[in-house]
Amino acid sequence: MDFPLDKQTWDAIRLTIELATLTTVLLLIIATPLAWWLSQTRSRWRAPIGALVTLPLVLPPTVLGFYLLVAMGPNGPLGQLTLAMGLGLWSFTFTGLLLGSIFFSLPFAVQPIQHAFESVGRRPMEVAATLRARPIDAFFTIALPLARSGLITAAILSFAHTVGEFGVVLMIGGNIPGKTRVVSTEIYSHVEAMEYAQAHWLAGGMVIFSFFVLLSLSLLKRRVGRVMP
Secondary structure: OOOOOOHHHHHHHHHHHHHHHHHHHHHHHHHHHHHHHHHHOOOOOHHHHHHHHHHHHOOOHHHHHHHHHHHHOOOOHHHHHHHHOOOOOOOOOHHHHHHHHHHHHHHHHHHHHHHHHHHHOOHHHHHHHHOOOOHHHHHHHHHHHHOHHHHHHHHHHHHHHHHOOOHHHHHHHOOOOOOOOOHHHHHHHHHHOOOHHHHHHHHHHHHHHHHHHHHHHHHHHHHHHHHOO
16 A cells, blocks of 8 residues: 655644643643642532533544634624734634644643542641641642652643544644644545545554553552552
8 A cells, every 4th residue: 555645644743742732831830729628628619620621531522622712703702802812813723723632632631630639649748747847849749740640641631632633633623734634634534535544544554542541550550550659
């Protein structure tokens, strides 16, 4: 099966990697304090906020993509804000894809970190407090290092989930070559054009990538299991 990767395909691969990398970095920044709050708070808002974070797991991607598209449109609140700030509309742009990816992959980042913080427990932080360590210092020197397995899991899952997105990216970004077309929508385009050989190459690559993601998570859990008492 002879299939040279043309420029359009390489552009889709590059855009996918760029989108997944930026989404993962931003999600770790956003999810870490949110997961810490969810793991420590006893506020009555914990359950509703936790449900909102988890919502993308049960919502069809097209539903989330549709409402984000409406919000980013000229009559939507986000669209009106970006227009007022001179940033233009984010629908059918890479920025819009990035925003949608963050929303859609948020639970894949928050939940592993939250579970890691919960497994650490309150005792190490209480001990640090008795030694007069400031809460922010104890968080960075004790809580984060102890929760590193959750952070690594969150990074792997966020990256992989973003690579595999289809519904959200198609709704928000369309399928514009070189601008918003990622690997998943590139496969869709090949299938629509009945170019099954090209679709096989990309789809096969996604299968291999997914296998190594699952293998990495399995090895990580085994390693953590050996390290933890």
